[in-house]
Amino acid sequence: MPNNEDRRVRKTKKLMTDALAQLLMEKPLSAISVREIAELADINRGTFYLHYRDIYDMARQLQDEIIEKFNRIVDSHTSRESTNELFPLLTELFGLLSENARFAQVMVGKNGDAAFLDKLKNIVREKCLADAHKMLNIKNSGDFEYFYNYIVSGCLGVCHAWLAGGMKESPAQMAELVERMMLHGVRAVS
Amino acid sequence: MPNNEDRRVRKTKKLMTDALAQLLMEKPLSAISVREIAELADINRGTFYLHYRDIYDMARQLQDEIIEKFNRIVDSHTSRESTNELFPLLTELFGLLSENARFAQVMVGKNGDAAFLDKLKNIVREKCLADAHKMLNIKNSGDFEYFYNYIVSGCLGVCHAWLAGGMKESPAQMAELVERMMLHGVRAVS
DNA sequence: TCGTTTAATTAACATTTGTCAATGATTTGG
DNA sequence: CCAAATCATTGACAAATGTTAATTAAACGA
Numbered sequence: 001m002p003n004n005e006d007r008r009v010r011k012t013k014k015l016m017t018d019a020l021a022q023l024l025m026e027k028p029l030s031a032i033s034v035r036e037i038a039e040l041a042d043i044n045r046g047t048f049y050l051h052y053r054d055i056y057d058m059a060r061q062l063q064d065e066i067i068e069k070f071n072r073i074v075d076s077h078t079s080r081e082s083t084n085e086l087f088p089l090l091t092e093l094f095g096l097l098s099e100n101a102r103f104a105q106v107m108v109g110k111n112g113d114a115a116f117l118d119k120l121k122n123i124v125r126e127k128c129l130a131d132a133h134k135m136l137n138i139k140n141s142g143d144f145e146y147f148y149n150y151i152v153s154g155c156l157g158v159c160h161a162w163l164a165g166g167m168k169e170s171p172a173q174m175a176e177l178v179e180r181m182m183l184h185g186v187r188a189v190s
Numbered sequence: 191m192p193n194n195e196d197r198r199v200r201k202t203k204k205l206m207t208d209a210l211a212q213l214l215m216e217k218p219l220s221a222i223s224v225r226e227i228a229e230l231a232d233i234n235r236g237t238f239y240l241h242y243r244d245i246y247d248m249a250r251q252l253q254d255e256i257i258e259k260f261n262r263i264v265d266s267h268t269s270r271e272s273t274n275e276l277f278p279l280l281t282e283l284f285g286l287l288s289e290n291a292r293f294a295q296v297m298v299g300k301n302g303d304a305a306f307l308d309k310l311k312n313i314v315r316e317k318c319l320a321d322a323h324k325m326l327n328i329k330n331s332g333d334f335e336y337f338y339n340y341i342v343s344g345c346l347g348v349c350h351a352w353l354a355g356g357m358k359e360s361p362a363q364m365a366e367l368v369e370r371m372m373l374h375g376v377r378a379v380s
Numbered sequence: 381t382c383g384t385t386t387a388a389t390t391a392a393c394a395t396t397t398g399t400c401a402a403t404g405a406t407t408t409g410g
Numbered sequence: 411c412c413a414a415a416t417c418a419t420t421g422a423c424a425a426a427t428g429t430t431a432a433t434t435a436a437a438c439g440a
Contacts, residue, residue, distance in 0.1 A: 008406065008417055028305070030220060030246050034397070044419050049398065056220050110308035115218070118300035121347075143367055145355070146348050147376045150368075153347020154340040161339040177333055178340075185375010186337045197437065198387050224427070234389050239428065
């Protein structure tokens with residue numbers, strides 16, 4: 001039992017997923033039809049609806065698999081007394097992206113889904129805000145909300161650039177770069 | 191001649207645009223149908239297709255109107271010998287957002303369109319990269335691409351937070367805040 | 381104001397999307 | 411291996427989407 005799903009389900013889901021990944025390389029989700037996926041995956045069109053409500057539901061479920069892993073990583077780095085070690089957390093997160101690059105690359109890019117980015121942002125918000133205050137050494141300012149958004153969105157932009165550029169750097173290298181930018185800003189780096 | 195379009199076109203386009211804006215307040219573009227827009231705007235469904243190919247085409251055209259204005263503002267601040275004055279440019283851009291808040295707020299948010307953000311980023315890339323090197327005082331590093339993405343995406347995240355929060359601050363206040371974050375990072379602010 | 385031009389409506393149509401019951405095929409647990 | 415359960419396929423269907431030609435209505439220029 002390699003999974004707790006029926007082997008047939010795994011097979012057809014993989015077929016559909018591969019088809020979607022292929023289609024996403026050339027057009028946005030909004031231009032992809034169920035019929036296309038079914039034809040490319042060589043399955044009956046009705047079969048699609050046994051698993052997903054529509055194209056967007058399919059994308060959301062695939063996203064949620066990544067989100068869940070993202071969540072677990074963040075949890076494992078904030079629960080244990082929060083040593084405030086940013087680098088190991090970032091390294092793991094970049095590793096997660098590279099392992100799921102096929103979809104993450106699209107979902108974070110111009111053909112991507114803003115809701116996916118929003119979910120990622122909210123996870124960070126809920127779980128890292130306390131730490132963020134400490135780490136960033138921000139005197140409790142009314143502008144904190146903007147600082148937070150600047151940093152988190154900036155990081156996601158870097159993730160996108162990394163994925164789009166073919167992930168030339170290692171997760172550890174990216175973690176180091178991002179940590180420095182977060183803590184000291186761009187100018188202090190170089 | 192208040193516009194170069196037929197008065198009827200202006201009227202129906204406004205009806206459709208208002209209907210879309212209203213619908214976008216409660217659901218994403220992918221959940222909005224042509225039929226809904228037509229009913230809400232009280233026009234014939236076929237009339238929609240005289241102006242737009244589909245919902246996404248409509249959104250894209252509305253985006254492009256904002257993009258065009260964005261472009262003009264950036265141009266007017268980079269063409270004239272580029273005094274490198276960031277603050278006036280940012281102030282105008284935040285002003286543009288506030289004037290088009292009804293759509294900008296959605297397009298930048300979680301129900302938004304990643305392609306819209308991508309276009310904005312690319313405008314900045316094409317027109318501000320030279321200036322950015324000077325302003326940010328970055329020694330030509332291989333990581334420049336990441337710095338650039340961090341800053342631009344960070345700024346867009348701040349724009350989103352500002353729009354989503356009801357635009358409590360003035361464009362000038364936001365310009366000042368963003369300028370400081372861009373040049374000196376978050377930590378140096380507060 | 382009048383004729384011309386252009387847009388909006390209507391109604392019919394083809395295509396696509398989503399749903400469903402019946403059937404056939406495969407997996408799983410025993 | 412067998413039987414029960416689960417899944418995929420098929421074909422039919424309703425609803426939604428997109429297209430079109432003919433008609434009606436409105437705006438424009440002179």
